Amino acid sequence: MTGGLLEIRGVHKSFGMLEALRGVDLTVRPGEVAAIIGPSGSGKSTLLRAINHLEKVDRGFVSLDGELVGYARRGSTLRELTEREILRRRTRIGFVFQNFNLFPHLTVLENVVEAPIFAQGRPRAQAEAEGRELLARVGLADRADARPRQLSGGQQQRVAIARALALRPAVVLFDEPTSALDPELVGEVLEVIKELAGTGTTLVVVTHEMAFAREVADTVVFMDGGVVIEQGPSADVLDRPASPRTKAFLEKVL
Amino acid sequence: MSADLAEGESRLLYPPPGMPPGGGSAASAGPADEDLRVVAARHPGRWLATAVVAVLLAMVVSSLVTNDRWEWDVVARYLTWPSILEGAWATIRLTVTASVVGFALGTVLALMRLSRSPLLQAVSWAYTWVFRSVPLLLQLLLWYNLAYLYPVLSLGIPFGPELLFFDTLDLIDKFWAAILGLGLSQAAYSAEIVRAGILGVDQGQHEAAASLGLPRHRQVRRIILPQAMRSIVPTAVNEVIGLLKGTSIVYVLAYGELFYIVSVIYGRNGRVVPLLIVAAIWYLALTTLITVVQYYVERHYAKGALRTLPPTPLQRVRWELQVGRSRLTGAPVPDGVPPAFAARVRVGRRVAPRGGAA
Ligand SMILES: Nc1ncnc2c1ncn2[C@@H]1O[C@H](COP(=O)(O)OP(=O)(O)OP(=O)(O)O)[C@@H](O)[C@H]1O
Numbered sequence: 001m002t003g004g005l006l007e008i009r010g011v012h013k014s015f016g017m018l019e020a021l022r023g024v025d026l027t028v029r030p031g032e033v034a035a036i037i038g039p040s041g042s043g044k045s046t047l048l049r050a051i052n053h054l055e056k057v058d059r060g061f062v063s064l065d066g067e068l069v070g071y072a073r074r075g076s077t078l079r080e081l082t083e084r085e086i087l088r089r090r091t092r093i094g095f096v097f098q099n100f101n102l103f104p105h106l107t108v109l110e111n112v113v114e115a116p117i118f119a120q121g122r123p124r125a126q127a128e129a130e131g132r133e134l135l136a137r138v139g140l141a142d143r144a145d146a147r148p149r150q151l152s153g154g155q156q157q158r159v160a161i162a163r164a165l166a167l168r169p170a171v172v173l174f175d176e177p178t179s180a181l182d183p184e185l186v187g188e189v190l191e192v193i194k195e196l197a198g199t200g201t202t203l204v205v206v207t208h209e210m211a212f213a214r215e216v217a218d219t220v221v222f223m224d225g226g227v228v229i230e231q232g233p234s235a236d237v238l239d240r241p242a243s244p245r246t247k248a249f250l251e252k253v254l
Numbered sequence: 255m256s257a258d259l260a261e262g263e264s265r266l267l268y269p270p271p272g273m274p275p276g277g278g279s280a281a282s283a284g285p286a287d288e289d290l291r292v293v294a295a296r297h298p299g300r301w302l303a304t305a306v307v308a309v310l311l312a313m314v315v316s317s318l319v320t321n322d323r324w325e326w327d328v329v330a331r332y333l334t335w336p337s338i339l340e341g342a343w344a345t346i347r348l349t350v351t352a353s354v355v356g357f358a359l360g361t362v363l364a365l366m367r368l369s370r371s372p373l374l375q376a377v378s379w380a381y382t383w384v385f386r387s388v389p390l391l392l393q394l395l396l397w398y399n400l401a402y403l404y405p406v407l408s409l410g411i412p413f414g415p416e417l418l419f420f421d422t423l424d425l426i427d428k429f430w431a432a433i434l435g436l437g438l439s440q441a442a443y444s445a446e447i448v449r450a451g452i453l454g455v456d457q458g459q460h461e462a463a464a465s466l467g468l469p470r471h472r473q474v475r476r477i478i479l480p481q482a483m484r485s486i487v488p489t490a491v492n493e494v495i496g497l498l499k500g501t502s503i504v505y506v507l508a509y510g511e512l513f514y515i516v517s518v519i520y521g522r523n524g525r526v527v528p529l530l531i532v533a534a535i536w537y538l539a540l541t542t543l544i545t546v547v548q549y550y551v552e553r554h555y556a557k558g559a560l561r562t563l564p565p566t567p568l569q570r571v572r573w574e575l576q577v578g579r580s581r582l583t584g585a586p587v588p589d590g591v592p593p594a595f596a597a598r599v600r601v602g603r604r605v606a607p608r609g610g611a612a
Pocket residue numbers: 015018019020038039040041042043044045046047
């Protein structure tokens with residue numbers, strides 16, 4: 001799998017009077033693993049959702065390998081794409097939710113193969129073979145026919161990761177993938193993400209797990225108040241933060 | 255890894271063999287665990303209530319049997335009378351067709367109401383407003399008189415040439431007037447039921463479906479509606495039962511459904527009460543049928559929402575019989591009976607000799 005180049009430029013997003021993002025600039029290079037950290041309410045989830053165009057931005061843009069997400073550019077205007085086109089471009093971006101959001105009425109395998117077949121039009125047999133391979137990769141080969149609610153939280157999140165990967169995305173976004181899990185289940189999910197980090201897919205992970213950020217992420221991005229305060233190699237940001245706000249945050253969480 | 259975990263959990267839940275459930279040491283002084291006797295709690299109040307209800311029931315049954323004005327022989331004769339059967343069949347056809355029309359259109363209206371287009375939203379809202387406000391009886395008569403407003407119906411290009419012509423009277427006979435009346439007003443109610451069901455599906459499901467890039471119709475049909483069905487079905491069945499009984503209103507069009515036929519017969523022979531009973535029995539039977547179907551439809555949509563489905567009444571009866579046979583004959587419980595049921599064989603034997611240990 002080859003990773004995509006993710007570029008975020010001047011992204012603004014308001015909810016009513018509240019400015020959740022106030023001009024975010026961020027570049028994630030192909031194959032890079034970026035961990036986004038920051039206090040609650042700093043706009044991390046909103047940023048991830050904007051990357052995926054689940055949230056429309058007010059100003060600025062997000063592009064993946066030079067292709068705008070959700071818009072087409074004509075000179076100096078951005079025109080929103082048709083829903084069909086947005087959906088097509090979304091298949092290049094995997095999204096893993098904090099609460100898994102698996103489809104409870106479908107089996108594990110059905111969850112995984114739904115999008116390859118119906119969003120990308122791949123043949124069912126091929127999608128199923130690949131789906132089983134992915135399930136094996138996240139350690140759930142034997143649970144293909146179970147339904148999500150019959151699995152533990154950690155298993156559900158691993159299925160959700162397999163489901164995101166089934167689209168062969170250029171970038172995978174994780175929104176606090178382990179914060180809904182019991183502590184003893186966190187490790188198995190982080191293990192899967194770590195393995196994924198070695199495959200060359202671009203990963204953007206919002207996380208509160210500082211040890212994980214240090215070990216797996218290439219860069220750490222610190223956000224506060226709807227802007228990126230600081231971005232750099234993980235060891236630099238975590239050990240020698242340049243901004244006093246980063247420092248104050250790290251002192252609280254470490 | 256996961257399997258180990260599940261086992262570990264169950265080990266915690268069930269005490270290991272030989273350990274009394276309470277965990278106390280007192281029990282170890284008494285009889286062996288195997289011989290512990292199960293005595294059900296006593297409920298004198300429940301006994302009293304049961305006795306009262308039993309007496310009341312006996313009174314009802316006795317009056318049904320002894321009062322010969324019920325004319326049960328007439329009821330029995332007419333219950334399967336050919337024209338009554340035809341009427342019942344017409345009622346079934348009306349119910350099924352109106353339900354299908356009602357829920358198909360209702361689903362479309364619900365999706366319109368939830369769409370982002372203000373016009374579609376407004377049209378859907380206005381539809382519900384009109385069809386919920388005008389009495390059904392009035393709607394039926396209006397549809398039946400459509401030919402007065404539009405003697406000829408045509409298919410063609412809007413505001414352009416017309417290609418096909420139909421005589422309204424030919425097209426909308428009594429049956430279709432009834433379907434229009436029942437179905438279109440049903441759609442107004444169904445729309446709200448479907449909309450509530452869709453709104454009840456977790457927002458995360460919509461987002462997950464969208465984030466996977468699934469086409470819109472697939473998101474709705476495969477992801478959202480099946481989950482909405484869980485809350486839609488019970489209310490929808492209520493509506494279908496209401497519709498089944500509501501078809502009797504179609505007698506104003508002199509359409510030969512069950513109630514109209516019954517009224518025609520008692521108008522001729524004067525046996526009013528027995529014939530009303532005949533109709534009541536048929537409505538009861540059809541409602542029962544719908545309820546049974548409901549059970550299995552609900553079960554179907556419960557897949558995945560529950561970790562394990564409870565057994566159906568049929569499974570339950572079969573297992574009870576198998577367990578009962580094993581208790582009588584001492585034969586081993588057949589495979590396929592779940593442990594929770596099979597365990598009763600043992601419990602039953604312990605209870606049998608009363609006043610054992612104490
Ligand atoms: N749909 C919404 N409507 C209104 N306000 C919103 C919405 N989504 C987010 N917000 C607000 O935007 C701000 C940023 O929220 P966001 O969820 O991005 O924070 P976060 O950094 O992910 O926080 P956390 O670590 O708690 O998940 C918050 O103040 C939040 O209340």
